[in-house]
Amino acid sequence: DTEVTQTPKHLVMGMTNKKSLKCEQHMGHRAMYWYKQKAKKPPELMFVYSYEKLSINESVPSRFSPECPNSSLLNLHLHALQPEDSALYLCASGPDFSTDTQYFGPGTRLTVL
Amino acid sequence: AQSVTQLGSHVSVSEGALVLLRCNYSSSVPPYLFWYVQYPNQGLQLLLKYTTGATLVKGINGFEAEFKKSETSFHLTKPSAHMSDAAEYFCAGAGGTSYGKLTFGQGTILTVHP
Numbered sequence: 376d377t378e379v380t381q382t383p384k385h386l387v388m389g390m391t392n393k394k395s396l397k398c399e400q401h402m403g404h405r406a407m408y409w410y411k412q413k414a415k416k417p418p419e420l421m422f423v424y425s426y427e428k429l430s431i432n433e434s435v436p437s438r439f440s441p442e443c444p445n446s447s448l449l450n451l452h453l454h455a456l457q458p459e460d461s462a463l464y465l466c467a468s469g470p471d472f473s474t475d476t477q478y479f480g481p482g483t484r485l486t487v488l
Numbered sequence: 489a490q491s492v493t494q495l496g497s498h499v500s501v502s503e504g505a506l507v508l509l510r511c512n513y514s515s516s517v518p519p520y521l522f523w524y525v526q527y528p529n530q531g532l533q534l535l536l537k538y539t540t541g542a543t544l545v546k547g548i549n550g551f552e553a554e555f556k557k558s559e560t561s562f563h564l565t566k567p568s569a570h571m572s573d574a575a576e577y578f579c580a581g582a583g584g585t586s587y588g589k590l591t592f593g594q595g596t597i598l599t600v601h602p
Contacts, residue, residue, distance in 0.1 A: 381531075406588075416594075416595070417578055417592035417593065417595055418532070418578075418590075420590070423589075430588065431588065463529075465531055465532070467532075472588045473587070473588065476522065476534060477590060478534065479524070479531040479532040479533070479534075480531050481530055481531040482529075482530065482531045484529065
């Protein structure tokens with residue numbers, strides 16, 4: 376299995392809702408990443424987990440809460456989002472937290488009403 | 489800090505023509521460099537990467553890129569464009585002060601005309 380999967384593919388939520396995005400990989404990778412991508416822009420790094428521990432938090436607002444329950448799974452919990460948080464959320468994984476390659480999932484298209 | 493610059497936000501070619509997408513990097517240490525492709529409403533797919541060794545790197549779908557340290561460049565080429573190559577392409581770098589992070593260029597949208 377050489378892919379990163381993300382669910383759901385699309386998500387529409389209100390500003391008072393709580394929802395979660397899920398990312399899974401079975402490549403034995405020990406680094407996992409969350410990115411946010413706005414239209415016609417490159418991905419922006421949000422969080423990095425290395426060996427299931429949070430290694431980087433790029434000053435992301437607390438309404439985004441990451442979780443890494445095990446080495447294959449990465450969640451992003453969403454609460455009290457704003458319309459400007461609407462974007463494509465991409466998960467990626469890599470062999471380890473270094474300069475090696477990152478493999479991206481298909482993304483979750485999030486719309487906040 | 490490392491930076492990656494893609495020259496040309498839009499490139500248009502005819503089917504069968506040469507594709508050349510430009511990428512320059514700045515770094516105080518030898519970088520790791522990548523090209524990714526993104527089709528509409530999809531994730532990023534790795535085309536190729538340069539880490540060490542051979543400076544001419546071959547990737548998927550007939551793409552290749554050459555690492556030129558003297559020019560701090562890593563341009564992406566394909567001899568003959570196909571309609572299915574139409575997408576957005578991102579150059580990215582890692583290493584040095586960007587340890588553990590990918591630094592992306594702004595992206596180049598490739599349009600292929602029949």
